[in-house]
Amino acid sequence: MRILLLMRGVPGSGKSTFIKEQGLEPYTLSADALRLLYASPMLDKAGRWCISPHFDKQMWPFLLQTLEERMKRGCFTVVDATNIRGRDMTAYKKLANEYKYRVYVVDFTDTTIEEAKKRNLLREEYKQVPENVIERMYAQLADNKVPSGITVIKPGELSQIWYKPRDLSAYKKVIHIGDIHGCYKPLKEYLEEINPQNYYIFLGDYIDRGSENAEVLQLLLQLAALDNVTLLEGNHEANLRDYGLPDGIASKEFRMQTASELAQAGLSRKAVYNFYRKLSQCFCYTYQGKKVLVSHGGLARMPENLSLVATAELIYGTGVYEDALDVDMSFAKHAAANEYQVHGHRNYEGVPAEVNEHCFNLDGAVEMGGQLRALELSEDGFVTKMIASNKLL
Template identity: 45%
Template sequence: MRTLLLFRGAPGCGKSTYIKEHNLEQYVLSADTLRLMCQSAQETPDGQMEISPQNDDVVWEMLFKLLEVRMSHGEFTVIDATNSKTVEMNCYKNLAKQYRYRMYVIDMTDLPIEECKRRNAQREWLKRVPEAAIDKMYARFATQKVPSGVTVLPSTTDVMSDLNYCPNDFNQWKKIHIIGDIHGCYTCLSEYLGEMKDDELYIFVGDYLDRGIENVEVFKFLCDVVNNNRKNVILLEGNHEHWLNKWGHDKPVQSEEFANYTRPQLFKAGIDKNTARKIYSRVGQCVYFEYDGKRYFVSHGGLSYLPYFLPFVSADQMIKGVGRYPDILTVAESWEKSMPDSYIQIFGHRNVQDVPIDMGHRCYNLEGKIEFGGYLRCVELEHGQPIKCVETKNDVFRKEEPKTETAVEMKTEFDNAELVSKMRQSKYVFEKRFGDISSFNFSREAFYKKHWDEVSTKARGLFINTKTNKIVARSYDKFFAVDERNETRIGNLQNTLKFPVTAYLKENGFLGIISYDAEQDGLFIASKSTPDGPFADMFRKILMDTTSDEDRKNLKEVAKENGSIIFEVIDPVNDAHIIEYKKPHIVLLDIIANDMNFSVMDYDDLKRVAEKCHLQIKEKVKTFENWSEFYPWYEEVMNENYLHHGFEHVEGFVLRDSNNFMFKLKLPYYKHWKFLRGVMQSVQKRGYYENTAKLFTAEDNLFYGWMREQREKDQESFCKKGIIQLRNEFYASQQKS
């Protein structure tokens, strides 16, 4: 489907007219347009205007950069240029080969030179060129040919019909098998296929490798298909083939799964990059066909409708699908509304809602989580028979996640002395010393560069007596938000999580830690990596104000017996964040054993501690027994209009599965006002915000304008206020107006 269309002809031959008549303007890269972007039209000595060629080095560099960006997404692209030089067309040809494009040239050089000059003379001055330039181009047309391997089309070509992807007639096949994502699960695939029949057609929707444990066997199957040129097999491209292609062309592979698991398997089996390139060269993006009176469209990702000119759809959308992972139901509904009853769509790739193969809406979903012990999903078509959905259970799959260089869960067992040594050696961990006690925390560089390993993820509010190598106090291991890491992407979470999963309300404050101080027989109190400093002092004061001597005595005993007691500290007076609170308070979050294994107290036991010590405990929102319970709730709370309990804004939720795997949800309201807090800080400091293009909504822009007005009225007062106070004042002003 990747198509590159060039014109070959002198100025005045009709290129622009052709483009306009065929509604191709939005797909065009034009050298003249870029010339005018670099420099406006210039006066000539004879009192006319012309497009200046003096920036052509920049123009052609820009054009090829833009072309490569479009090609990387598989976009249909038209080049509006004269293309009189073979060397220029070879540059396009090389890119077309690299990105697997079909390349066509519409030849307009058959227009007689006299007619071309006549048309040129009638053009507006800005587009007119000297006749000598036309003579030079026609001389090139005669001596410099279109490179071999490029399809040349006559100027009479109707590009919309000649280049369109029309449905194939597949009625000659006795039966058609459309086979879903395989993901390196060969045993299951071979169980379904059995003995492949020559009079039956087999269409594979892609994602052949990764995550499974039989990648080599699947790859050898693909080699057999390609090497024997099996005419009854069609291979489509899935998103995971991207990494196979990258590896085959010596490009950086950013997939941890492919780099650390699939590639070593292939390498060990003696599979080289040439073979990888050969396999990738065989895959297409879609297949569109007629069978038994119906039309079928098959791709990896799924479309919401078929346009009248299918090449207009980018390869990206064919492979990754329209919209986000959760949008498959909307895509299916759109297909039903926009396409006739005789049009059927079949795709794989995504299925976070656990829909059946027959989704309804004349759409069929072939993503069955085969690589996690699910099913190979297939659709079978046969003359005179209804569409048949087949699921084959996979029993050969990886029971444990592979170890990777950046695995979040700590797979390596360290004793405390070894961990201290490794943290001191890591450039992503910093140490603060308080006598014999040191606190270890991940660095800003680790945070911003997202360098997480088995050491940096442990270094979060971790206090160790480096003389005895005993843990004095500890917080959580670093955990991540949805879509922040590969394992927390919503499309992968279903397989990451071990149900049941429990959601807890995430308060909007800072963490405080209490542990037992054996030397003083008292409480060790810390926050923000230190037992000193303003945050530890705030925590200490609120603790003293909200608990009795007896409560604190009980806390000491709990800490002595169980480990570190973790609190969310809310101080709306000294440390207001995004969510508004009425008064300072602390919320009991968890009690964690003072060792390297992340071991937390059961919630019911935590409640008893809270009752005994008269503490507010974190809100347990809901427990989900399976993905079908979790996902609708996730969709509900991620709606921008969501209100917790129907009336209050909250930061989000922390979730923990039965293996103590934790992740967090930050809600749209919180993320939005956190962004606007940054805008506020810029206005307070400079009087303006530089990147106003990020102010997407009407409310964003109104709030920004209102803040600038407040600063002009009383800068000193405005600059003392926080985001909560300014938000409230802004809403009050909007109600008045």
């Protein structure tokens, strides 16, 4: 998911050890590891092996470029560097704002200088740094604060950042609404009004292909402000992002139809972009003993830690477009008795809404003459609804 975790502390403060202990190495960009890509360990003037600092001018832009590529996919990412200077963290913050990331700093600055020096000497020779470097960095800490907009946590508080399912058991129903694709009439027929006793989850792909894109978006702009509504991001919502950005290039399909509909309805690019910024990556909840994962694309299993799943996989689904049925079968194979998933986006085989006892596919191809699919969960269980030609089937 779109979370950036920055380590902050002097060499020897325990950052890399913490990453290893937390099992976060596969998600980490390490400044020292990248330095070693540019040059193998070299001898210093005292005859000791060290990591060369001579390629830092190339390494830091490479790190930021790599980070941006990961952010485009919404990958959970850890940056293992000292991150002492405020201006370095400002560069991360700028990227995070562009790609809808939350940024956290894990603060190791409480480690005493004596302890840092001691730990430094216990590391492999080529990883050790001169003591004067540690002393200089400690002095820099006093003049460099963490920029606003970045949340600071201590190593023992890492669990605070992880996604946690929300308990919706107090609601009468949980209602899931599948891909709409600019088809306002069937949506409005099913959703005559919002009941405050129900919770509503929209699965994304609100626009394109249909001919009522502006009406759909106008309705969703109203619903986005309600506490009992969650709007997920689908792959077609990237067009809303690109439409709202000064240098964004939306798809040809969007430009030829959807954009003109939005403009004629008086929906500004800024309003459209702000709507996109409010969309969620996924939604996981519990309801009277059931645990339900809702995403646009569908996953092959219920993740132990949802925060570690890339946003691109949540939106496009595990595998490729044609894998939807296999993915649902895999989810059912791995699922506990009380675990379920609901998704849309792809229905290559034309499966019914209830794919198996654990999975629901709400892509009914409404824009192609099919049905708008909805799924209702109450104390009596799951009930599927299909809306087509202004009739509830």
